[in-house]
Amino acid sequence: MNAVVCNELIKQYGSYKAINELSFTFTENKITGLIGRNGAGKTTLLKIIAGYLLPSSGEVRVFGERPFNNLNVSAHTIFIDNEMSFSNGLTLFELLETAGSFYPNWDRGLAHRLFSYFSFNPNQYHGNLSKGMRSTFNMIIGLSSRCPLTIFDEPTSGMDSPTRNDFYRALLKEYIAHPRTIILSSHLLEEVEDLLEDILLINSGEKYLHMGIEDLKQHAVGVRGEAETVTRWISGIQPIHVQEMGAGMTYAVIENERSKKELEEARILGLEIAPVSAEKLCSYLTKQSRGGIDDVFNRG
Amino acid sequence: MYLTEVKEWDIVKKQFRYKLKSYFGVFNSMMAIQLLAILFSFNGTGMSGGSSGTLDYEVHYFTNDIIQVFTMIWAFISAIIITTKAYRYDDYAFVTNRKVSHYSNFLFLFSASMFAGVTVYLSTHLFKVLTHMLVDQSSIMVDSMTITEFMTGTGASAMYIFLFATAGYFVGMLTQFNKIFSILLPVVFIGALILDGLTGNPTLLINAATFFGSETSFIFFLIKVLGVSFIFLLGSMGISNQMEVSK
Numbered sequence: 001m002n003a004v005v006c007n008e009l010i011k012q013y014g015s016y017k018a019i020n021e022l023s024f025t026f027t028e029n030k031i032t033g034l035i036g037r038n039g040a041g042k043t044t045l046l047k048i049i050a051g052y053l054l055p056s057s058g059e060v061r062v063f064g065e066r067p068f069n070n071l072n073v074s075a076h077t078i079f080i081d082n083e084m085s086f087s088n089g090l091t092l093f094e095l096l097e098t099a100g101s102f103y104p105n106w107d108r109g110l111a112h113r114l115f116s117y118f119s120f121n122p123n124q125y126h127g128n129l130s131k132g133m134r135s136t137f138n139m140i141i142g143l144s145s146r147c148p149l150t151i152f153d154e155p156t157s158g159m160d161s162p163t164r165n166d167f168y169r170a171l172l173k174e175y176i177a178h179p180r181t182i183i184l185s186s187h188l189l190e191e192v193e194d195l196l197e198d199i200l201l202i203n204s205g206e207k208y209l210h211m212g213i214e215d216l217k218q219h220a221v222g223v224r225g226e227a228e229t230v231t232r233w234i235s236g237i238q239p240i241h242v243q244e245m246g247a248g249m250t251y252a253v254i255e256n257e258r259s260k261k262e263l264e265e266a267r268i269l270g271l272e273i274a275p276v277s278a279e280k281l282c283s284y285l286t287k288q289s290r291g292g293i294d295d296v297f298n299r300g
Numbered sequence: 301m302y303l304t305e306v307k308e309w310d311i312v313k314k315q316f317r318y319k320l321k322s323y324f325g326v327f328n329s330m331m332a333i334q335l336l337a338i339l340f341s342f343n344g345t346g347m348s349g350g351s352s353g354t355l356d357y358e359v360h361y362f363t364n365d366i367i368q369v370f371t372m373i374w375a376f377i378s379a380i381i382i383t384t385k386a387y388r389y390d391d392y393a394f395v396t397n398r399k400v401s402h403y404s405n406f407l408f409l410f411s412a413s414m415f416a417g418v419t420v421y422l423s424t425h426l427f428k429v430l431t432h433m434l435v436d437q438s439s440i441m442v443d444s445m446t447i448t449e450f451m452t453g454t455g456a457s458a459m460y461i462f463l464f465a466t467a468g469y470f471v472g473m474l475t476q477f478n479k480i481f482s483i484l485l486p487v488v489f490i491g492a493l494i495l496d497g498l499t500g501n502p503t504l505l506i507n508a509a510t511f512f513g514s515e516t517s518f519i520f521f522l523i524k525v526l527g528v529s530f531i532f533l534l535g536s537m538g539i540s541n542q543m544e545v546s547k
Contacts, residue, residue: 071311071397071400072305074395085386085393087318087322089325090318090321098318099393102314102394102395103394
């Protein structure tokens with residue numbers, strides 16, 4: 001069974017396409033990371049899946065139903081981000097109880113244990129919390145609701161690093177104990193890559209990659225060596241990324257399609273072959289323009 | 301596909317319960333407004349007097365009209381407030397869709413109006429007591445009501461409040477739908493009054509008031525008010541059906 005299916009999805013604001021012909025499928029009970037640069041369309045996509053926004057064209061299905069304005073999808077999906085609006089008429093404790101009355105799978109015990117672990121004051125109001133505390137509280141709601149589709153949009157923003165690690169651990173434990181479909185959007189892939197099974201990489205509203213995290217780690221190799229040798233060795237294929245290292249050295253990232261023999265030859269030529277981390281690869285793939293930040297400062 | 305199918309009415313009830321708690325602030329403002337209205341009511345609505353020989357007398361009339369009118373304005377404004385984003389998105393923290401959100405808002409507005417109707421009646425008593433204490437005059441005569449008069453009086457008061465609340469809800473939804481209505485509606489409303497007054501014989505507000513006010517049968521009055529409110533609510537639902545939740 002597929003949890004989320006998107007087909008040729010487009011979301012347009014005026015002439016600007018925030019989501020551009022995106023098609024993908026998330027199978028049930030998997031943790032998928034939605035990775036992309038700032039403004040790549042991550043939040044827009046997640047809000048469409050959560051049923052908050054209406055797609056301009058194309059189709060989106062959550063558990064086989066169209067999510068927009070759909071009560072069934074709303075009851076089985078929870079969308080957690082740091083802009084969640086909770087009434088200031090209720091204390092944190094009352095908010096937890098209210099959430100519990102809405103979500104059929106709500107785990108009251110877990111909610112209260114997490115609540116006291118992160119030392120919340122039950123009589124405080126959501127509006128008075130600091131940014132990190134607010135994210136933590138939202139995360140408690142997200143985990144305890146045990147929704148079949150749980151969406152976290154940049155859940156860790158504002159959290160300090162121990163809380164972030166606690167969150168990742170809690171998420172993993174919860175997921176193992178009660179498998180569900182989880183979408184986790186982040187621009188810090190390095191931090192979350194141990195959690196993820198699949199990755200969907202988007203940039204300017206378009207799909208770049210959708211594959212398992214292990215495949216992604218094997219997807220590319222980096223070649224470092226003298227500029228001329230590197231250029232000759234990778235001739236004929238379009239490198240993902242090329243970077244001058246100075247002193248006549250070049251670093252190039254190419255897709256990992258070379259045979260063992262070819263790699264052996266490269267070593268003999270004096271080239272260094274090394275794997276590329278998922279985080280680095282994603283940032284190379286979604287590079288905004290040729291060159292890098294250095295070019296901004298090279299005015300000469 | 302789902303293990304648990306969601307029952308719409310179930311969620312409406314839950315949202316309603318949630319709203320009674322989370323919108324509690326509107327009742328605080330109602331109390332403040334009614335106290336203010338009591339203060340204004342001390343002026344009295346009319347006065348007559350006379351003298352003959354050594355006898356001087358003045359008759360002051362006091363009514364709770366101002367309290368009722370202020371509460372109606374309060375209902376109108378509170379209903380607009382709950383259509384604003386800050387309040388609308390509170391629903392979306394939990395399970396909802398547009399329909400459920402509207403239904404629970406209607407329930408909230410209705411029960412708030414009932415409550416407000418009763419408080420108008422009660423604040424009239426407070427007003428009477430205060431008049432006894434503060435207005436330095438010898439005797440004050442008070443109309444007393446029978447049970448049925450009390451029921452229809454409070455009911456009508458609550459119905460008027462509900463009418464204004466639904467009107468406010470509709471106006472609020474129009475404004476949320478397109479910001480242009482926040483300019484257009486006052487312009488049209490005041491413009492219509494001016495045009496109406498140009499003839500020297502304004503009829504617009506008078507007609508609107510007599511439509512409800514001169515109804516002698518309580519049942520027909522009820523039908524009129526609920527009918528017009530229903531149109532407002534249906535209109536609000538129609539407008540907002542395709543509205544997105546973009547924070």
